[in-house]
Each structure stands twice: as structure tokens, then as C-alpha cells.
């Protein structure tokens with residue numbers, strides 16, 4: 001690297017460090033149940049989205065069988081020669097459960113880019129909740145559509161925007177998460193569905209953190225609230241409660257056909273390895289039977305919130321994402337370091353992942369945890385005046 005670049009990059013890194021925004025990769029030496037081994041010591045993992053504990057359930061024999069006949073990688077994109085048999089099995093299983101066609105993408109990030117950029121362009125309007133995931137924000141920018149971000153969960157503001165702008169655009173999309181990834185709260189889904197209908201807008205619902213945890217069959221919050229058939233486009237991921245990797249979109253047949261001809265993040269990327277899709281299928285098929293794990297993790301979340309003095313209404317109290325908002329990034333880093341010494345892995349979540357001044361710990365739980373393992377965490381957070 002020439003000296004110009006060396007100085008440039010050094011300056012930028014120093015600026016990040018000064019604002020306590022420099023990130024580094026934690027070396028995860030081993031993983032077992034709810035524990036991760038870091039720097040030689042087992043610590044309770046409060047930073048995984050494996051809410052049901054499915055991540056460790058792929059047996060070596062199952063993996064070996066797929067690997068022996070299909071090898072490791074898919075070798076090409078889905079539209080060329082990567083569309084292996086497991087994709088068909090998985091999309092069929094998704095379609096049977098959700099009652100509509102499904103399209104599997106290589107990750108949730110790519111699914112969100114593909115859906116938004118595939119369905120909206122320069123002549124269109126997108127209205128998105130202020131706190132949607134970075135993948136959706138990037139998608140808004142990349143789509144070329146006119147977009148506005150309404151205040152978090154403020155459906156009155158959304159309605160005003162629709163009233164003000166809808167008429168000037170060809171298509172309108174409303175984009176939100178069901179369970180918000182960093183706050184663990186949700187919007188009024190029934191009212192959103194109604195608004196979308198009234199203004200002829202397409203509702204795009206990212207259920208990344210709700211799948212597995214909510215719904216009678218674990219299909220997400222829309223299923224839990226009885227509005228599944230009214231959500232136009234539903235995005236789900238396999239990397240969180242399903243313990244695998246990849247993502248899917250549930251949508252009308254014609255939109256599926258359009259996306260697979262047009263969504264660049266679908267077309268121009270290598271297909272998922274067969275063994276990964278086979279595992280996603282196995283995990284997805286198990287979902288309906290995992291009611292006990294769902295109840296367990298939701299119960300743990302409820303108790304933890306209560307112990308920390310955090311209130312959340314109704315079902316929201318059961319979301320296994322418990323944010324402990326600390327404010328400054330420095331403070332979040334200091335508390336995270338303290339917890340690390342006490343045997344907990346709870347990394348600090350800082351801007352731009354969350355808005356400025358709202359750095360936090362995002363405590364995520366899994367059904368594999370015991371209430372007794374969380375007691376010392378609550379105790380330490382109280383001592384640090386975080387609860």
C-alpha cells in the first residue's frame with residue numbers, strides 16, 4: 001500500500017476508534033449449546049439468533065450423505081447449473097406451509113435487495129419504517145425509487161405519507177420488519193395490512209426474527225396474528241431460528257417469475273451448497289413440532305425482561321431479543337467488556353447498526369438456556385446500574 005493510502009486508511013480507522021465505533025472480529029474457538037468459547041473460556045452466548053437451538057442439530061451422517069453425492073459447493077448460480085434438487089424440495093415445503101409460491105435466495109441480505117429492486121424502480125414510491133434492517137435500507141437506495149422513512153411504528157405518519165404521495169407514483173411499497181432486529185418490538189400488523197389495501201400498496205414484511213418464534217406452526221408473526229394470507233410479500237431467513245443459512249421470499253406466482261428474471265441479487269450469485277439447503281429443509285420441516293421450544297424461549301424472554309425492569313406490552317414481552325439501551329458507544333463497550341469478564345458474550349451494538357445515542361446490549365436468547373444461567377447476568381447488570 002502506498003503512503004497516500006496508508007495515511008488515508010489510518011486516519012479513517014483512528015476516527016472510528018475515537019468515536020468508539022471500531023469493530024473487530026471475535027475469535028469463536030468452539031460452540032456448544034448456548035455457550036461459545038472465546039479466549040479459552042466458555043461464555044454464555046447472548047449474541048446468536050439461533051432462538052430454538054436448531055443450529056447444532058445436523059448430524060454428520062446426514063451431512064455426509066449429501067456431501068458424498070453433491071460435493072461442497074453448488075458450482076454455479078441457480079439459473080445456470082446450481083439449481084439442485086434440494087431447492088425444489090425446500091421451495092415445495094415452503095409453498096405447502098405458506099400456501100403461496102416461494103423463492104429461495106442465498107441470504108436475507110440478498111433477498112431484501114432482490115425483492116425491493118426487483119419490484120420497485122424510478123417511477124415508484126417506497127415507505128419504510130425508520131428502523132428497518134441495513135439490508136432493506138441499502139435496497140431502498142439501490143432501487144432508484146423515491147423513498148421516505150416514517151418514524152418507528154408510527155402508522156399515522158405512514159398514512160399521511162401515503163395520502164400525500166401515493167397518487168404521484170406508479171407502484172407503492174410499504175416495507176417493515178415484523179419483529180425488529182435490534183429492538184424486539186413490532187408494528188400493528190393488522191393496521192398495516194389495512195393501510196396497504198386502502199392505498200393499493202404492496203406490503204413487504206421481513207419476518208427474519210419472527211420465524212420459528214411466533215405462529216402456530218412457527219411461520220412468523222403474521223401467522224400468529226392471523227394475517228398471513230394478507231401479507232403480499234414475506235421475507236424469511238434460514239440463518240436465525242432455523243439454524244442454517246439462506247433466505248426465502250413468499251409471494252404471488254407472477255412476482256416470483258419476475259424476480260427470477262430480474263432480481264440481480266438472485267441472478268448474479270452462486271447458489272447455496274446442497275448440504276446447506278438440505279439442512280434448511282430439515283429444520284423447516286421440524287418447525288411445527290417445536291412448540292415447546294417456542295414457548296420456552298418466549299418464557300425466558302418474558303422473565304428476563306421482568307427481572308431487568310423492562311416493560312413490553314402483550315406478545316412483545318416474549319420476543320427473545322431483549323435490548324438494554326445504554327446510550328453512548330463507550331458505555332456499551334465498557335458494560336460489554338465487564339460482562340465478558342463475568343462469563344457472558346454480549347457484544348456492544350453501536351451506530352450505524354442502531355441510531356446515534358442508542359448504543360446497547362442486544363441480549364438474544366435461545367431455548368437451550370436455563371433461567372438459572374441468566375440470574376448472574378441480571379445481577380451483574382443491576383450492579384452496573386443497567387437494570
Ligand SMILES: Cc1ncc(COP(=O)(O)O)c(C=O)c1O
Nearest residue numbers: 107108109133181206208237239
Ligand atoms: C431483519 C433482518 N433482515 C435481513 C437480515 C439479513 O439476513 P442474512 O443474515 O441471511 O443475510 C437480517 C440479519 O442479518 C435481519 O436482521
